[in-house]
Amino acid sequence: MSPIIQGLLTIVIGVGGCIGYFYASNLILDKVIFPVQAKNPGRNINRANMVRPWLFLFPAMFALSLYLLYPVVGSFWRSLFNRSGEEFIGLGNYASLAADSTFQTAFLNNLLWMLVVPAASTFLGLLVAQLTDRIRWGNIAKSLIFMPMAISFVGASLIWKFVYANNPDIGLINALRFFFGASEPLDVLQLRFWNNFFLMAILIWIQTGFAMVILSAALRGIPEETIEAAIIDGANPFEIFFKIKVPQIMGTIVVVWTTITILVLKVFDIVYTMTGGNFGTEILPSYMMSYMFRDDGRATAVAFVIMLIVLPVMIWNIRQARQEMR
């Protein structure tokens, strides 16, 4: 069966199935299990209303538990077994990870990514948000800086492969170096340690737009009186920005920062397409992919390490959400 027909069929079955499920289950609940026409209509309506939320929730909760909740446990369990999955080796996978120099590199690189990418994206995003706020064509500028958000990490990597190319007739970096008098092309992706920053630049290029959009909205939400008061008190633009505006949007800055931090831990595409993890650029997600299909024990162990790094952010997020609900 051709995938297109299969796709159309899936849409029909999926959508029809969803609607059918919700409609039929509600109908059965109201007409068969707790019918209003029965002896105790009031009690039956109340009972039906107690069950109904779970009818609405069931498909989503089932899929969530299966695809996200179970894997947390399943992955951890699998990481305790050896490569073939037959022999229980406890924390053996973690021990061999810790001893593996590639893993150490990946871990340290990942820490570097987690420091640099969110900081740079948030800073640049804030800068652009503040600068474009004041000018008439600001919206066009914002939309152009926001554009990389729509581009896949693979596409973005390819775009930057052109910029970083060794050939000075293709790569802008080397063209600029030749323009300023260099005579030998330089492959920036093979430059130990610094190549990490050239890879990070790609993610920063993508994420600045995200930070900008959110921070720009936050900047607009600042009450005008505070700024007016500062101007009357004689504050200069820099003081207004750093002492009046930034403190008021600190909460949003933190949200943007953590969102990008989480993203950094998931993106394997850039390293995979640009260097394949060579030249000391491995990060945890790409390191995991190099074990995927080869050694599931190792792969799940790496995934669980990523999970452990994410955990504090997760707990903090849940706390925030609970506070808001109160």
Added chain:
Amino acid sequence: MDNIAGTKSSLTWAVHISVVLLVIIWLVPTVGLMVSSFRDRDQITASGWWLSPLPVTQNFAVKAEGDPVERDGLFVLEGNVFGEGSGTVSEFGGRRAAPTEFAIGETGALTRDRTLTVQADGSYVYTSPAEIKRAPSIYFASETPPEFSLINYEQIFNSNGMDRAFINTLTVTIPATIIPILIAAFAAYALAWMEFPGRGLLIAMVVGLLVVPLQLALVPMLKLHNAMGVGQSFLGIWMAHTGFGLPLAIYLLRNYMVGLPRDIIESAKVDGATDFQVFTKIVLPLSFPALASFAIFQFLWTWNDLLVAKVFLPSNSESWVMTVKIADDLLGSRGGDWGILAAAAFVSIAVPLIVFFTMQRYLVRGLLAGSVK
């Protein structure tokens, strides 16, 4: 906002210049890719894309065919490097290693006392003391006018199988966008407008699951898919994308639905509407902006995804999506073919860019609903 008090900042010009600079830096890489994708493949490596409107100096090689004549004890071969055509030669050479070692009109000395002279109009004279048995090669540099064409695009679609990858991407994306919306909308309604014990806990769970790294799910879920008989297939990737997209979908939609006016929903209930009717007739139509936001997110995410496609789709070339095709096939086997790479990348980012520029409003709204609290 800074000139509320009537002061116009003197920094305005500096602001304009810095924004222009930032926009240029942000745009240049993409523009470079776009320009390159339309350029002739040999021209891409001969001059930078930023010089693409100018003529390009390229190196060529021709075989000096023809009948040598014997003159003064030398065998002489005459002709024109352009054959029937015309052009301007700027430099020439007789060896592959040094294709531009001689200037125009100079008598270039080759090995074994042979000589070669090429004029600007392309006419050449080749002499050799010994009989010329094989046609010698002449290397020369010549300016060619800039060439823009769709050849790269034709090639990736006709012979590289990009058409197949494009259709595969579309096939993965559309069901994976539509199905989670429906499932999530019902759940979001329950979490927003129905009272039941454990609601707070479930919302907290959704928030927590928002950040669970996908990587965790890969191994256990692939195993489960194999056990269920789904294996690596389109069905598998649709299910996976649905599962992975749900937390964001529920979160976004619930946040939006909670903000709907309570009066409307309560008066509908007073009028005897069931929850199902309230949901389908009132809440769902009113939530259109949020549904659109999530649909765009999910569309961009599934279209651009590489990780899930690599794991949950079969690894044969029949079912490659575009990202996998580029990352695993084109970059590997055609690492140096910049024209093909540029065209392929541009094809893969064209659809998201169109979606982005036409639906930016919803995208921004979704981002704000998801992050600013």
